[in-house]
Amino acid sequence: MANKTIWKRKDLLGIEELTKEEIHLILNQTFSFKEILERPIKKVPTLRGKTIALIFFEASTRTRFSFELAAKRLSADTVSFAAASSSTVKGETLKDTAKNIEAMKVDLVILRHSMPGSSYMLSRYLEAGVVNAGDGSHEHPTQALLDVFSIYEKKKKIEGLKISIIGDVAHSRVARSNIFALKKLGAEVTICGPKTLIPVDIEKLGVNVTYNLDEAIKDADAINILRIQKERQKETYFPSIREYIKLYGITEERLKKAKKDVLIMHPGPINRGIELFQEVADGANSIILEQVTNGVAVRMAVLYLLCSGETIEEKEK
Amino acid sequence: MANKTIWKRKDLLGIEELTKEEIHLILNQTFSFKEILERPIKKVPTLRGKTIALIFFEASTRTRFSFELAAKRLSADTVSFAAASSSTVKGETLKDTAKNIEAMKVDLVILRHSMPGSSYMLSRYLEAGVVNAGDGSHEHPTQALLDVFSIYEKKKKIEGLKISIIGDVAHSRVARSNIFALKKLGAEVTICGPKTLIPVDIEKLGVNVTYNLDEAIKDADAINILRIQKERQKETYFPSIREYIKLYGITEERLKKAKKDVLIMHPGPINRGIELFQEVADGANSIILEQVTNGVAVRMAVLYLLCSGETIEEKEK
Amino acid sequence: MANKTIWKRKDLLGIEELTKEEIHLILNQTFSFKEILERPIKKVPTLRGKTIALIFFEASTRTRFSFELAAKRLSADTVSFAAASSSTVKGETLKDTAKNIEAMKVDLVILRHSMPGSSYMLSRYLEAGVVNAGDGSHEHPTQALLDVFSIYEKKKKIEGLKISIIGDVAHSRVARSNIFALKKLGAEVTICGPKTLIPVDIEKLGVNVTYNLDEAIKDADAINILRIQKERQKETYFPSIREYIKLYGITEERLKKAKKDVLIMHPGPINRGIELFQEVADGANSIILEQVTNGVAVRMAVLYLLCSGETIEEKEK
Numbered sequence: 001m002a003n004k005t006i007w008k009r010k011d012l013l014g015i016e017e018l019t020k021e022e023i024h025l026i027l028n029q030t031f032s033f034k035e036i037l038e039r040p041i042k043k044v045p046t047l048r049g050k051t052i053a054l055i056f057f058e059a060s061t062r063t064r065f066s067f068e069l070a071a072k073r074l075s076a077d078t079v080s081f082a083a084a085s086s087s088t089v090k091g092e093t094l095k096d097t098a099k100n101i102e103a104m105k106v107d108l109v110i111l112r113h114s115m116p117g118s119s120y121m122l123s124r125y126l127e128a129g130v131v132n133a134g135d136g137s138h139e140h141p142t143q144a145l146l147d148v149f150s151i152y153e154k155k156k157k158i159e160g161l162k163i164s165i166i167g168d169v170a171h172s173r174v175a176r177s178n179i180f181a182l183k184k185l186g187a188e189v190t191i192c193g194p195k196t197l198i199p200v201d202i203e204k205l206g207v208n209v210t211y212n213l214d215e216a217i218k219d220a221d222a223i224n225i226l227r228i229q230k231e232r233q234k235e236t237y238f239p240s241i242r243e244y245i246k247l248y249g250i251t252e253e254r255l256k257k258a259k260k261d262v263l264i265m266h267p268g269p270i271n272r273g274i275e276l277f278q279e280v281a282d283g284a285n286s287i288i289l290e291q292v293t294n295g296v297a298v299r300m301a302v303l304y305l306l307c308s309g310e311t312i313e314e315k316e317k
Numbered sequence: 318m319a320n321k322t323i324w325k326r327k328d329l330l331g332i333e334e335l336t337k338e339e340i341h342l343i344l345n346q347t348f349s350f351k352e353i354l355e356r357p358i359k360k361v362p363t364l365r366g367k368t369i370a371l372i373f374f375e376a377s378t379r380t381r382f383s384f385e386l387a388a389k390r391l392s393a394d395t396v397s398f399a400a401a402s403s404s405t406v407k408g409e410t411l412k413d414t415a416k417n418i419e420a421m422k423v424d425l426v427i428l429r430h431s432m433p434g435s436s437y438m439l440s441r442y443l444e445a446g447v448v449n450a451g452d453g454s455h456e457h458p459t460q461a462l463l464d465v466f467s468i469y470e471k472k473k474k475i476e477g478l479k480i481s482i483i484g485d486v487a488h489s490r491v492a493r494s495n496i497f498a499l500k501k502l503g504a505e506v507t508i509c510g511p512k513t514l515i516p517v518d519i520e521k522l523g524v525n526v527t528y529n530l531d532e533a534i535k536d537a538d539a540i541n542i543l544r545i546q547k548e549r550q551k552e553t554y555f556p557s558i559r560e561y562i563k564l565y566g567i568t569e570e571r572l573k574k575a576k577k578d579v580l581i582m583h584p585g586p587i588n589r590g591i592e593l594f595q596e597v598a599d600g601a602n603s604i605i606l607e608q609v610t611n612g613v614a615v616r617m618a619v620l621y622l623l624c625s626g627e628t629i630e631e632k633e634k
Numbered sequence: 635m636a637n638k639t640i641w642k643r644k645d646l647l648g649i650e651e652l653t654k655e656e657i658h659l660i661l662n663q664t665f666s667f668k669e670i671l672e673r674p675i676k677k678v679p680t681l682r683g684k685t686i687a688l689i690f691f692e693a694s695t696r697t698r699f700s701f702e703l704a705a706k707r708l709s710a711d712t713v714s715f716a717a718a719s720s721s722t723v724k725g726e727t728l729k730d731t732a733k734n735i736e737a738m739k740v741d742l743v744i745l746r747h748s749m750p751g752s753s754y755m756l757s758r759y760l761e762a763g764v765v766n767a768g769d770g771s772h773e774h775p776t777q778a779l780l781d782v783f784s785i786y787e788k789k790k791k792i793e794g795l796k797i798s799i800i801g802d803v804a805h806s807r808v809a810r811s812n813i814f815a816l817k818k819l820g821a822e823v824t825i826c827g828p829k830t831l832i833p834v835d836i837e838k839l840g841v842n843v844t845y846n847l848d849e850a851i852k853d854a855d856a857i858n859i860l861r862i863q864k865e866r867q868k869e870t871y872f873p874s875i876r877e878y879i880k881l882y883g884i885t886e887e888r889l890k891k892a893k894k895d896v897l898i899m900h901p902g903p904i905n906r907g908i909e910l911f912q913e914v915a916d917g918a919n920s921i922i923l924e925q926v927t928n929g930v931a932v933r934m935a936v937l938y939l940l941c942s943g944e945t946i947e948e949k950e951k
Contacts, residue, residue: 037739041683043711049358051386061715062734069685069738072711077360077389081378096586100379103609104386105354269730292737366675368703394677394706398695413903417696420926421703422671 007305011123011130014139015180023148023184029301030149030294036073037297047076050107050307054080055097056133057113062268063133066292067110067142070299076307079106094118098125108306111135129306137171143267144177146298148185150291151222154263159186164216166248167226167275168197174267175226179205192216193226193248213248214257222263225250228275245274252279263287324622328440328447331456332497340465340501346618347466347611353390354614364393367424367624371397372414373450374430379585380450383609384427384459387616393624396423411435415442425623428452446623454488460584461494463615465502467608468539471580476503481533483565484543484592485514491584492543496522509533510543510565530565531574539580542567545592562591569596580604641939645757645764648773649814657782657818663935664783664928670707671931681710684741684941688714689731690767691747696902697767700926701744701776704933710941713740728752732759742940745769763940771805777901778811780932782819784925785856788897793820798850800882801860801909802831808901809860813839826850827860827882847882848891856897859884859910879908886913897921 116138433455750772
């Protein structure tokens with residue numbers, strides 16, 4: 001039976017504005033594309049003749065690779081632009097860039113930019129679709145979708161699961177997008193980290209807050225460990241790295257207090273020996289590398305839905 | 318009826334050496350490709366199996382994007398190299414680079430380099446075709462071709478039109494290439510800017526010169542506004558930016574003195590509030606974004622003609 | 635009759651571990667692909683749907699271009715990453731990078747890294763194939779294969795030939811890989827350079843050593859001249875560049891002492907007027923540019939063998 005929800009948005013800017021049905025539509029689509037990634041020939045002609053521009057104002061090899069691979073496996077053409085986003089790159093310039101890209105008849109723009117809301121701004125100026133690949137500390141929707149997909153694949157559901165997010169929640173677009181997605185799908189979300197790294201009004205998003213790692217770990221079905229962004233921490237939000245490791249670093253010892261089948265997740269790249277230790281990162285509970293695979297599949301699904309505006313099922317009817 | 322002129326050059330190095338017929342051949346070809354850009358699937362298999370190298374010794378995102386999109390929409394493969402052209406990059410090195418690229422059996426090289434004449438030098442060493450994507454302050458032929466095409470598309474002719482070019486003509490390859498193209502096609506060209514930015518012997522190219530903006534604007538059918546290249550102006554050629562804006566900045570107020578249907582053009586990126594103001598750049602007379610679209614089409618035409626050496630009409634006979 | 639040797643390795647990491655038969659298999663395959671490079675359409679669909687990642691931690695435009703062209707002419711998709719390899723890029727990070735790339739379902743990784751053995755390390759972590767595109771001063775196998783192919787193409791054999799390698803052998807992965815390949819195929823190899831640039835135990839590899847250039851040149855069938863890596867020479871291994879030129883620079887005068895049909899080779903880029911002079915580099919004996927062409931063909935052969943694991947002849951049976 002065909003999936004009745006049809007994708008109608010031209011953009012994927014954030015999880016906050018998506019409905020539960022839209023998230024499920026992307027997840028279902030992701031299953032189809034993940035199957036393609038297991039084949040010897042991983043390429044399908046779905047987006048042949050479409051042009052996708054990757055505009056990265058922040059360095060990110062893996063996210064760019066993941067989107068680029070997703071695009072190429074759908075047979076889209078890609079053009080890529082990477083630059084540092086300096087303080088002089090003002091909104092007006094972003095608009096000009098956008099209008100120029102549009103004038104070149106690009107079908108989809110994937111934007112990473114340090115300014116929260118940048119992809120929303122871009123979207124307003126463009127008829128072409130926009131994918132937010134990270135806008136400052138605001139949202140990173142495809143990361144949340146791949147995280148949710150990864151949990152769903154293992155646990156066969158999201159509703160009713162207990163998910164803990166550990167670390168620097170205050171600066172994390174990954175955490176924000178995850179909270180939105182998980183709550184919409186009915187999970188119980190606990191966030192945990194040093195007080196200075198937890199936003200004061202975070203409970204408004206419907207999450208539990210604890211500063212005690214053992215408590216966050218105890219009943220969790222999945223633990224999503226955030227990267228300590230050493231490069232972003234100009235001010236000291238916690239006494240020292242050593243203190244952080246002691247209180248919040250996920251070691252094998254620590255994991256003994258968790259459920260036997262808890263999923264260990266990390267958006268990468270891992271600071272090994274800081275927020276996550278070797279034996280856990282590479283251990284039996286870790287699904288970190290499957291997250292990377294799922295990242296390509298979920299991005300194929302997103303590119304496909306934005307470029308075609310209908311589900312495969314709909315098309316096949 | 319088939320177009321009787323056949324493209325015979327292996328390179329596109331400058332407008333100066335082209336005949337009127339050759340320019341028309343490119344413009345006619347551009348119309349065919351522009352039509353393709355309006356389709357949902359913008360890709361044609363015309364140059365499948367051809368390899369095009371983009372060698373950019375000066376940063377230029379838009380021009381590179383435009384050429385790369387043009388190549389990919391013709392199904393050519395591209396390899397791309399970007400580097401700063403330092404004073405140590407001497408001619409001999411350029412020759413070695415050229416011979417190596419040729420040995421790799423590349424079909425076409427697109428070169429941007431700060432040294433005037435660099436693409437001519439490259440062309441002499443190569444059997445492969447060369448496209449000059451800007452050589453210092455010398456020429457930028459595809460920019461002039463897209464400018465001329467954009468005027469032609471709107472006014473249905475070039476002959477007899479009055480075109481004004483405003484700004485830093487002395488340092489502008491865009492201005493030089495435009496003057497050559499427009500004069501060959503029979504336009505009347507007026508250049509206008511501060512005395513220090515107008516070459517002393519520019520009248521030899523058959524253009525009118527004025528230092529008074531209102532005079533340049535008055536009867537113009539199109540006004541092509543050059544970018545003030547702040548980054549290139551080590552010496553001060555005009556008293557101050559403020560003075561320049563006052564005398565030569567194109568504001569809505571200023572534009573009232575122009576014809577109602579005057580075309581406003583700019584090669585981009587615009588310094589908004591300096592050589593061109595917001596309300597004019599985005600106003601009804603502006604064809605700046607259409608120039609960008611036409612840039613892709615004209616580059617498709619150029620790549621096609623250089624790689625195939627015949628017109629589509631000829632081929633279809 | 636089909637070639638009976640079948641390629642069984644998942645990687646090409648070095649020449650040291652290859653058998654004579656494996657080298658011949660690659661050379662034979664190279665002849666097939668070189669023929670394709672002479673066609674107007676140089677592209678074959680052999681690796682359609684395969685994804686090849688180019689990970690370059692050392693800058694190298696030509697080698698990257700050569701691999702990228704090889705991949706594209708086989709219709710593989712490429713994703714490319716270039717970064718400086720700093721001292722902080724430790725083995726663990728390389729492993730994480732590797733596992734991430736693998737998780738993205740990349741079929742083949744081409745790695746250049748300043749650390750000797752880096753591609754071996756990568757290979758152990760990956761199910762995907764790895765090609766060593768240069769690992770510090772250790773090996774550069776595709777360079778040696780293209781060198782051997784270039785000699786073979788001209789002399790119709792390798793066995794019994796006298797090959798001299800001139801210059802900074804101590805820091806040269808090109809020299810090491812060449813020595814392994816030439817010795818396995820039965821050539822007599824002489825190395826020549828200043829004492830400080832010749833490893834003390836190099837005779838163990840079965841080569842002759844001389845510090846006298848005329849002696850190295852006298853009976854040689856081919857002279858492979860190494861690049862003086864000025865950028866790598868922090869310590870002074872020879873009195874001065876002037877002294878080096880005088881003793882080891884290959885001039886036309888010097889070449890008079892060589893055989894009339896000696897082949898002049900260089901891995902590029904040439905320091906003209908230092909290790910090799912203009913008139914010899916561009917002279918009748920030079921096959922330097924043919925080496926570049928052969929580089930693309932040999933890399934097509936390597937990518938093909940690693941991705942398919944069988945010869946074309948085998949496949950066609």
